[in-house]
Structure formats: structure tokens, C-alpha cells
Amino acid sequence: MRLQPEGAALTAPAVATADGFPLDSLGPGPDAPFGVYVHVPFCASRCGYCDFNTYTPGELGGRGGTAEWFAALEQELELASAALGRTGAPPVVGTVFVGGGTPSLLGADGLARVLGAIGSRFPLAGSLEATCEANPESTSPEFFEGIRAAGYTRVSLGMQSAAAHVLAVLDRAHTPGRAPQAAEEARAAGFEHVNLDLIYGTPGESEADLKRSLAVVAQSPVDHVSAYALTVHEGTAMGRAVSKGLLSAPDDDVLAERHAMVDETLAAAGYDWYEVSNWAKSADARCRHNLGYWQGGDWWGAGPGAHSHVDGVRWWNVKHPARYAAMASAGEVPVAGFEALTAEERHTEDVMLRLRLREGLARSVLRGPELGRAEQLVAEGLLLDRAGRIVLAPSSRMLADGLAVRLLSA
Numbered sequence: 001m002r003l004q005p006e007g008a009a010l011t012a013p014a015v016a017t018a019d020g021f022p023l024d025s026l027g028p029g030p031d032a033p034f035g036v037y038v039h040v041p042f043c044a045s046r047c048g049y050c051d052f053n054t055y056t057p058g059e060l061g062g063r064g065g066t067a068e069w070f071a072a073l074e075q076e077l078e079l080a081s082a083a084l085g086r087t088g089a090p091p092v093v094g095t096v097f098v099g100g101g102t103p104s105l106l107g108a109d110g111l112a113r114v115l116g117a118i119g120s121r122f123p124l125a126g127s128l129e130a131t132c133e134a135n136p137e138s139t140s141p142e143f144f145e146g147i148r149a150a151g152y153t154r155v156s157l158g159m160q161s162a163a164a165h166v167l168a169v170l171d172r173a174h175t176p177g178r179a180p181q182a183a184e185e186a187r188a189a190g191f192e193h194v195n196l197d198l199i200y201g202t203p204g205e206s207e208a209d210l211k212r213s214l215a216v217v218a219q220s221p222v223d224h225v226s227a228y229a230l231t232v233h234e235g236t237a238m239g240r241a242v243s244k245g246l247l248s249a250p251d252d253d254v255l256a257e258r259h260a261m262v263d264e265t266l267a268a269a270g271y272d273w274y275e276v277s278n279w280a281k282s283a284d285a286r287c288r289h290n291l292g293y294w295q296g297g298d299w300w301g302a303g304p305g306a307h308s309h310v311d312g313v314r315w316w317n318v319k320h321p322a323r324y325a326a327m328a329s330a331g332e333v334p335v336a337g338f339e340a341l342t343a344e345e346r347h348t349e350d351v352m353l354r355l356r357l358r359e360g361l362a363r364s365v366l367r368g369p370e371l372g373r374a375e376q377l378v379a380e381g382l383l384l385d386r387a388g389r390i391v392l393a394p395s396s397r398m399l400a401d402g403l404a405v406r407l408l409s410a
Contacts, residue, residue, distance in 0.1 A: 021335050023083050026310045028091045028298040035095035035289050036118050038073065039303030040103040041321050042066065044138070048171040048237035049199075049230065053305030053319050054101045063322035066106065069303070072328035074117045076302045076317075079333060081121035084300070084310070091298075093122045095289035096130040104134035108146025115151050129153055129193075129288045136178040144182075144189035154193040154287070155186045156226070162216040163209040166202045169247070171237070180220040187221045193285055195224035200258040201250035202230050203242075210258055211265070218269035223285035225271055226278050227262045229255045229398075256398045263397075274358045276397050294353045296346075304334075312341045352404040360391030366407070373407050 028034050043054045057065075081090045098114055106114070111132055118124070131154040132147055144155070159179035160172055167176065179196060186194045196217055200210050217225055230250050232242050241247040263273055271279035275294060280286045292299060301308040304324040307316045315338035318324050327334040341349070347367070354361040363385070366374055374390050377383040382396045382403055392400055 021315060021333055021338050022313060022340075023079075023333055024086065026083055026313060027087075028084060029311050032311075033094050033288070033292045033295070033297040034091040035097065035292050035297065035299040036077075036093050036122065037289070037299055037301040037303075037306055037308075038096070038098045038103075038114055038118075039301065039306040039317075040098060040100035040106060041069070041304045042100065042105050043102045044105060045171070045173060046237075048169075048241070049202075049232065051233035051236050052101065055321060060321065065321075066110070068325035068329075069321055070110075070113065072325040072334070073114070073302055075328040075331070076334060077117050077121045079328075079331075080300045080302065090122050092125050093118060094125045094128065095292060095299075096128065097133075097289040098131065099133045101133075102135050102138060103132050104138040104143065108143050108150065111147050111152070112150035119151075131156055131287065131289055133158070134182070135174065136182040137174040139182045139185065141185045141189065144186045144191065148189045148191060153191070154195070155191050156195040156197060156224075157182050157186070159196040159213075159217070160199045161202065161205065161209065162213040163205065166205045166209055169202050169204055169238075170199065176216075180216055183220045183222050193224065194222040195226060195287070196220060196222050198225065198227040198262070199230050200227060200262060201255045203247040203250070207258075207261070210261060214262065214265040218265065223281040224279070224287065225266055227259075227266075228277050229259065259398050260395075263394075272358070273397075276356045276392075276400050294357055296350055296353070312346060314339050314341065348408055351408055352401065355390070355392065355404045355407070356400045358391070360386075360389045363388050363390060366390070370407050377403060377406060 039053065041053055041055050043056055046054065046056055084090045096115065096118055098111065103111060115130060128151070130152045132152050133156045134143075135158050139157075147155075157179050158172075160170055161167055162176045164176050167174070183194050183196060198213060198217065232239050232249055238247065242249050263279075266273075266279045270281050272281075273279050274286050275290070278287065278290070298310045299308060300310065301317070303317065304321045305317055305319040307314065315335050317334045318327060318336045324334045350365065351361060351370075354365070363371065363374070374383060374385075378385050378390075382393055382399065384391050384393050392403070396403060
């Protein structure tokens with residue numbers, strides 16, 4: 001979850017075009033954490049399952065490349081700082097997350113420039129968490145040393161699987177052993193917090209394949225693991241292959257079994273789950289930036305297609321890097337559309353996102369009939385009531401979004 005946290009609202013807010021975007025009235029909540037997300041839209045090649053807003057050099061056709069992107073990013077950050085600091089200093093940035101795409105394609109110098117662009121326009125917290133996503137094949141010991149020296153504190157590596165044939169189905173470029181090797185290099189460069197991303201449920205992946213991947217993770221020097229069930233999206237190469245019968249779609253029951261295997265194996269290796277798809281070895285190892293999404297924080301998302309949320313207003317940028325660069329360089333807000341959430345919509349999102357967390361949500365968050373529905377779900381064994389907090393039962397984590405719908409709907 002990078003452009004926007006998981007969990008769709010039950011009712012669609014009124015969506016407006018960017019013409020009425022309330023730039024001059026945005027103000028972060030005084031007690032809400034504030035972060036900056038930067039979207040790097042560049043990839044060397046396109047993975048068959050990916051539906052993120054990314055572009056290969058051939059797809060860009062020479063328009064909206066890295067030079068234009070850097071200039072536009074700095075212009076957007078300047079605009080953000082001025083807008084959020086119009087009545088005083090801009091908010092203190094507690095977390096930065098550089099995602100994509102493939103941020104590591106920018107190299108250490110490019111990523112240093114990104115963090116420097118944020119720090120020159122916003123005050124940075126002394127306890128700043130700065131995360132950079134990286135593909136294993138575009139990293140090196142020198143790369144990790146460079147971004148650590150630039151101020152990054154956390155690295156997230158896309159491992160996906162330790163099985164070569166699974167990586168091939170996913171169109172991943174790295175070899176099975178490169179991700180754990182990159183994790184070793186990151187630790188040697190001084191990174192205390194290193195994450196490995198896994199995907200389970202890929203067509204052709206066996207139970208033994210996933211066990212081998214988890215064994216590799218357990219032996220790696222990482223303090224955080226994200227493991228996601230494969231989602232097949234329409235319009236992707238994998239989506240087309242599934243629709244033609246060339247690949248089998250992931251089976252929901254198998255995905256549930258695999259999630260249970262992931263949780264059991266990681267727990268035995270010293271990881272505790274703190275969100276449906278995330279495990280950490282300690283509270284300090286949890287990704288604070290993503291927790292800001294799930295706990296209703298504020299963030300500015302900069303870059304093509306990035307999503308933002310500030311005090312109940314959510315917006316998203318234009319997607320194509322060339323269009324983004326043209327708008328930002330002209331001094332325009334590169335916003336494609338926005339929505340102002342009502343109190344009811346904010347409540348809906350609060351329930352849906354917090355239920356995904358280990359801590360769940362306080363009973364006091366629920367309203368009237370929702371409390372009765374919660375008691376029914378507890379009686380069914382799908383939810384637990386722990387000291388006044390409603391939390392997911394271990395067997396219900398893959399059902400989190402559906403259970404939130406039951407809580408919120410008659």
C-alpha cells in the first residue's frame with residue numbers, strides 16, 4: 001500500500017475536478033502525524049501483475065523523464081510547503097516514504113536529492129523515519145551506503161519469492177538469492193530497519209515454494225516483513241493471461257491457508273503481526289509511515305498519480321509524468337481530482353482501516369447498531385472483545401474488509 005491505504009469506503013464521496021481544489025484552506029490536524037510520500041514512476045521493465053502508475057523508458061517515449069520529474073517534484077513540494085505553512089511554519093514531517101515504481105533506479109545521488117528537496121521545504125522530525133523502496137537488482141553496497149549517508153533510515157526490498165519459476169511468472173528480474181544478499185548489504189551499510197516484501201498465491205506456486213521463501217526470510221537480517229496475497233488486475237499482462245485461461249486465478253481458500261502459513265512461520269521466527277499484511281520484530285520496527293495511513297494521519301503525496309490526505313480532504317495527482325511535469329513547471333497544482341470526506345465517510349474509513357490493525361478499534365468508536373453487530377460477530381468467533389477493543393480473531397484476518405462491511409451495514 002503505497003499510493004493509498006487498502007480498504008475501500010462503503011459509500012463513494014462526491015468527487016470534484018481539480019478546478020475547485022481547496023489549496024488555500026488545507027491544514028493538517030494538530031494531533032495527526034504528518035508524512036510525505038514521493039512517487040517515482042520509473043521502471044526498467046513492467047512486471048506482469050503490476051497495476052501501479054509506472055512507466056518504462058519505451059512507454060514514456062522521451063517525455064516526462066527523470067530530469068523533468070525532479071524539477072516538477074521540487075516545484076510541487078514548494079507549493080505544498082507554502083500551502084500548509086501559510087499561517088506559520090509548515091508541519092513537521094515525521095515520516096517520508098519514497099515508493100514506485102523503482103526508486104532505486106534514481107541511484108543514491110538521486111534519492112539524496114529527493115530527501116534534500118523535502119528537508120529544504122519542511123522541518124524534519126529528529127526521529128524522522130525515511131523509507132526507500134528498492135528492487136534488489138538495482139542496488140549495491142555503494143547504493144545502500146549512499147542513501148544511508150543521505151538520511152534514509154529504512155529500506156524496503158521487493159523479494160516476492162525465493163522460487164525462480166515464481167519470479168518468472170511475476171516477471172521479476174532478480175535472481176532468487178539477490179534479495180537476501182541485498183538485505184545483508186543494507187544492514188552492513190548501517191540500516192537497522194530492513195523490510196522484505198513477499199507475494200503469495202502466484203499461479204504455479206506450491207506450498208513448498210512458499211515454505212522455502214519464508215525460510216529464506218527467517219534467515220535474513222531483516223526486522224520487518226510484508227506479505228501480500230496476489231491480486232490479479234484487469235488490464236495487466238497477468239490479468240489477460242488469466243482471462244484467456246493461460247494462468248489460473250488465485251483460489252481464495254488457498255490464499256487463506258497460505259496467509260495462515262505465513263503468520264505461523266513468521267511468529268515462530270520472532271515476528272509479530274501488526275497489520276493484516278505486515279509483521280515486525282519489535283514496535284520500533286513497524287513502518288510508522290504506513291501506520292499513519294491506517295490510523296487516520298495526514299500526508300502529502302508528491303509525484304505522478306500520488307494520493308494525499310490532509311484533514312479530511314483527499315486528492316490525487318495526474319498520472320502521466322509528462323502531464324505532471326508540464327502542470328507543475330507552469331506553477332499549477334498537478335491535481336486530477338479531490339474529495340472532501342463527510343463525517344460519516346471518515347467514520348467508515350476509520351473503522352475499515354483500524355480493524356486491520358492488531359490493536360483493532362475501541363468499542364467507543366462504534367455507533368449504536370454497530371455495537372450490536374460487533375457483539376454478534378464476537379459471538380460467531382469472527383471478532384474478539386479484548387478489554388473494550390474489537391479485534392480480529394486469528395482465523396479472520398483475511399476477512400477484515402468484509403467484517404468491517406458487516407459492522408457498518410445493516
